[in-house]
Amino acid sequence: MQVTDQKTAGYQSHFEKFEKSLNGESKTPLHALRRAAMLKFHELGFPTTRQEDWRFTNVAPIADTGFSPALNGFTARMTRKEIDQHMCRDLKCDALVFINGSFAKEFSSVGMLPGGVRIGSLAEALKSDPDIVDAHLSKYARFDRNAFTALSTAFIRDGAFMVVPDGVVLDRPVNLLFLSTTGEIPFVAHPRNLIITGKESQLSIVENYAGIGHNVYFTNAVTEILVAEGAHVEHERMQHESDNAFHISSMHIEQRQGSSYTSNAISYGGSLVRNDIASVLNGEGAECTLNGLSLATGAQHIDNHTMIDHAKPRCASHELYKSILEGKSRGVFNGKIIVRQDAQKTDAKQTNKTLLLSDDATIDTKPELEIFADDVKCTHGATVGRLDEEQVFYLRTRGLALDDARDLLTNAFASDVINRIRIEPLRELLNAMLHVRLCKGRLMRSPL
Amino acid sequence: MLLQINNLHASINGNEILRGVDLTVNVGEVHAIMGPNGSGKSTLAGVLAGREVYNITEGEILYMGNNLLEMAPEDRAREGIFLAFQYPVEIPGVTNTYFLKAALNSIRKHRGMEELDAVEFLSLVKEKVKLVELDQSLLSRPVNEGFSGGEKKRNEIFQMAVLEPKLAILDETDSGLDIDALRIVADGVNKLRRSDNATVVVTHYQRLLNYIVPDFVHVLVDGRIAKSGGKDLALELEEKGYDWLKEDVEL
Numbered sequence: 001m002q003v004t005d006q007k008t009a010g011y012q013s014h015f016e017k018f019e020k021s022l023n024g025e026s027k028t029p030l031h032a033l034r035r036a037a038m039l040k041f042h043e044l045g046f047p048t049t050r051q052e053d054w055r056f057t058n059v060a061p062i063a064d065t066g067f068s069p070a071l072n073g074f075t076a077r078m079t080r081k082e083i084d085q086h087m088c089r090d091l092k093c094d095a096l097v098f099i100n101g102s103f104a105k106e107f108s109s110v111g112m113l114p115g116g117v118r119i120g121s122l123a124e125a126l127k128s129d130p131d132i133v134d135a136h137l138s139k140y141a142r143f144d145r146n147a148f149t150a151l152s153t154a155f156i157r158d159g160a161f162m163v164v165p166d167g168v169v170l171d172r173p174v175n176l177l178f179l180s181t182t183g184e185i186p187f188v189a190h191p192r193n194l195i196i197t198g199k200e201s202q203l204s205i206v207e208n209y210a211g212i213g214h215n216v217y218f219t220n221a222v223t224e225i226l227v228a229e230g231a232h233v234e235h236e237r238m239q240h241e242s243d244n245a246f247h248i249s250s251m252h253i254e255q256r257q258g259s260s261y262t263s264n265a266i267s268y269g270g271s272l273v274r275n276d277i278a279s280v281l282n283g284e285g286a287e288c289t290l291n292g293l294s295l296a297t298g299a300q301h302i303d304n305h306t307m308i309d310h311a312k313p314r315c316a317s318h319e320l321y322k323s324i325l326e327g328k329s330r331g332v333f334n335g336k337i338i339v340r341q342d343a344q345k346t347d348a349k350q351t352n353k354t355l356l357l358s359d360d361a362t363i364d365t366k367p368e369l370e371i372f373a374d375d376v377k378c379t380h381g382a383t384v385g386r387l388d389e390e391q392v393f394y395l396r397t398r399g400l401a402l403d404d405a406r407d408l409l410t411n412a413f414a415s416d417v418i419n420r421i422r423i424e425p426l427r428e429l430l431n432a433m434l435h436v437r438l439c440k441g442r443l444m445r446s447p448l
Numbered sequence: 449m450l451l452q453i454n455n456l457h458a459s460i461n462g463n464e465i466l467r468g469v470d471l472t473v474n475v476g477e478v479h480a481i482m483g484p485n486g487s488g489k490s491t492l493a494g495v496l497a498g499r500e501v502y503n504i505t506e507g508e509i510l511y512m513g514n515n516l517l518e519m520a521p522e523d524r525a526r527e528g529i530f531l532a533f534q535y536p537v538e539i540p541g542v543t544n545t546y547f548l549k550a551a552l553n554s555i556r557k558h559r560g561m562e563e564l565d566a567v568e569f570l571s572l573v574k575e576k577v578k579l580v581e582l583d584q585s586l587l588s589r590p591v592n593e594g595f596s597g598g599e600k601k602r603n604e605i606f607q608m609a610v611l612e613p614k615l616a617i618l619d620e621t622d623s624g625l626d627i628d629a630l631r632i633v634a635d636g637v638n639k640l641r642r643s644d645n646a647t648v649v650v651t652h653y654q655r656l657l658n659y660i661v662p663d664f665v666h667v668l669v670d671g672r673i674a675k676s677g678g679k680d681l682a683l684e685l686e687e688k689g690y691d692w693l694k695e696d697v698e699l
Contacts, residue, residue, distance in 0.1 A: 390537045394591075396521035397497050397531050398551035398607065399558070405522075408550065412541030 037153035101189030211242030257283025296329035528614030634659030
C-alpha cells in the first residue's frame with residue numbers, strides 16, 4: 001500500500017539528487033536498502049500523536065519544515081579553536097569530528113591503534129571495509145516501523161565507523177563530535193554510526209551533538225552498536241544542539257552473552273528532542289545500564305524512550321532517568337521492558353525521577369512492562385515533584401540563602417546521574433555546565 | 449537581652465497553638481522549655497527558626513533588639529541563631545562537608561570574616577568532630593543519610609560546634625537517644641557554652657536536664673508559660689507530672 005504524504009514528498013527530490021550523486025554505487029545492495037527504506041518512509045509518513053509511541057511528542061514542526069539536505073555545500077569554515085570549544089579539554093582520546101553530518105578529517109585525530117581496529121568515517125568504510133559494513137549495517141536498527149529510522153537508512157552516507165576486534169581493549173575513549181553550523185536555510189543531516197565490538201573487547205565512547213548559531217536545523221541520528229560476547233562498552237552521550245534545532249536520535253544495541261553496555265545520556269539542548277535507546281539482551285548474563293539526565297527550560301521538549309528486551313535468561317538491566325524541568329518545558333519518559341518467555345532469572349530495575357522547578361513545566365512518564373517469564377525480578381518506579389521543602393528549610397537555617405539552597409539541591413539531584421560518568425574531565429565539564437544553567441535558569445524561574 | 453518574646457500568638461491551619469508566650473533570654477543563660485505533648489514546644493522552636501508554616505497573629509520577638517519575625521531563616525542563622533532539629537532531614541547527594549562549608553562561609557561572609565578554603569575547613573572540622581565523638585568518615589557521606597538516630601543528633605551538635613551560634617535552640621534533642629548517646633550530646637552542648645551565648649533546651653523529659661543543667665525552667669502548657677523556676681522545677685515536674693499545672697492555665 002502506497003500512501004502519499006505531502007510532507008514526505010519533499011524528501012523524494014533530495015533522494016533523487018542523492019542517488020545521482022552516487023555514480024556507480026547506485027547498483028549496490030546498500031543502495032537497494034536505501035531505496036527500500038525510502039519507500040517505507042513514504043509509506044509510514046511522519047508519526048502523529050495518535051500513535052502510542054509518539055503520543056506526547058508532536059513532530060509537526062519537523063514535518064512541516066522544508067529542510068535542505070546538509071550535504072548541499074553547507075561546509076562552514078570552522079577554525080580549530082571553534083572545534084576545541086566543543087571538545088572535552090584534558091581528555092586524552094581519539095577524535096572524529098563531523099560537521100553538518102560529514103566527516104571533517106582536518107579536525108579529527110586518531111592515534112596509533114592496535115591491528116584490526118577501525119576508527120573513522122562510514123563513507124570511507126563503505127569503500128575500504130564493505131564486507132564488515134554489509135554484515136552489520138541496518139541489521140540492528142529496523143526501519144519498518146519508524147519513519148525517522150527509515151529516513152536515516154534512505155540517506156545512509158556518513159557517520160562514525162568503529163571496529164574493535166576480539167580481545168582488544170582500547171585504552172583511551174573515542175570522542176565523536178557532531179557539530180552543526182546553521183545557515184540561512186534550514187538543513188537536515190542524517191549521521192549514521194556503526195560500532196562493532198569483538199568478543200572480550202572494551203570500548204569507551206564520548207558522543208557529543210552541538211550546534212553553533214540559532215537557526216533551525218534537523219539532526220536525524222541513528223547509531224547501531226554490536227556488543228559481542230564478554231565485551232564492555234561505555235557510552236557517554238551529550239546532546240547540546242542549538243536553541244531552535246530538532247534532534248531525533250535512536251540507538252540500537254545488540255548485546256551478546258556476558259556483555260555489558262552502559263549509557264549515560266545527558267540532554268540539554270535543542271527545541272524538540274526525541275531520544276530512543278533500545279537494547280536487545282541476546283545472550284545469557286548480559287548487563288545493560290541506561291542512565292539519563294534531561295535539563296529543559298523555556299519551551300523545550302525532551303522525550304526519552306528506552307526499550308530493553310530481555311531475550312535470554314539471567315540478564316540484568318538498570319535504568320535511572322532524571323529530568324529537571326523549568327519554564328514551560330515538557331519532558332517525556334517511556335521505559336519499555338520486555339521479558340521473553342525463556343528469560344528466567346531476569347533482574348530489571350527502572351527508576352524515573354523528575355524535578356519540576358516551575359508551575360508550567362510538565363512531565364509525562366510511563367513504564368511499559370511486558371513480562372512473559374515467571375521467575376523474574378522487575379521493579380519500576382517514578383517520582384515527580386518539587387524540591388523537598390524540609391531540605392530547603394534545613395539548609396536555610398544553616399545560613400544558605402534561599403536560591404543557593406535550591407541550587408544546591410537541584411545540583412545534587414542532577415549530580416546523581418552526572419557522577420556515574422567515569423571520565424573525570426567530562427564529569428567536571430558537565431557539573432560546571434549545570435552550575436551555569438542553574439544561575440541562568442534562576443532568571444527564568446517564576447517568582448515565589 | 450539576647451532574646452525577648454512578648455505575648456506571642458501563633459497558629460497553624462487556623463488552630464492557635466501559642467497563646468501569649470513571654471520569655472526573656474540573656475547571654476550566658478540556659479533555659480529549659482518543658483511541657484506536655486501538644487503544648488506548643490516544637491511550635492515555639494519552629495517560630496524562632498523561621499518556619500513559614502506558622503501564622504503569627506499577635507506579639508513580637510526581639511533578637512538583639514531587632515524584629516526577628518521580619519528576618520528570613522538564613523538571616524536568622526547568619527545573625528547567630530541555630531536550631532538543632534528534632535527530626536533532622538536526610539539530604540542525599542549533598543555531603544556533610546560540602547554543605548557545612550557553604551553554611552559556615554555564608555555566615556563568615558556576613559560577619560565580615562574571610563571565607564575558609566577546603567584545607568582550612570577540613571582542619572577546623574577535624575577538631576570539632578572530637579567534641580561529639582563523631583566518626584570523621586561520616587562527614588564525606590550525604591547529610592544524615594543512613595545515620596542512626598544518635599548520629600543524626602550528634603551531627604546537629606557538631607554543626608553547632610562549627611557554626612558557633614549566639615542562640616542555640618535544641619528541639620527535643622534527647623528524643624530517641626539512649627543514655628550513652630544522650631551523655632555525648634549533652635557533653636558537646638556543655639562544652640560549647642560561653643558567657644556570650646545562650647541555649648534554649650526544649651524537652652519533654654527531665655532526664656536531659658541532669659546533663660545540661662538549666663538556669664531557668666519554663667513549663668509550657670496549652671500555648672502559654674504556666675510556670676517558671678530554677679532547675680528544681682524540672683525535678684518537681686518529674687515527680688508530679690504536668691496535670692497540676694494544667695489547672696492553673698484554665699482560662
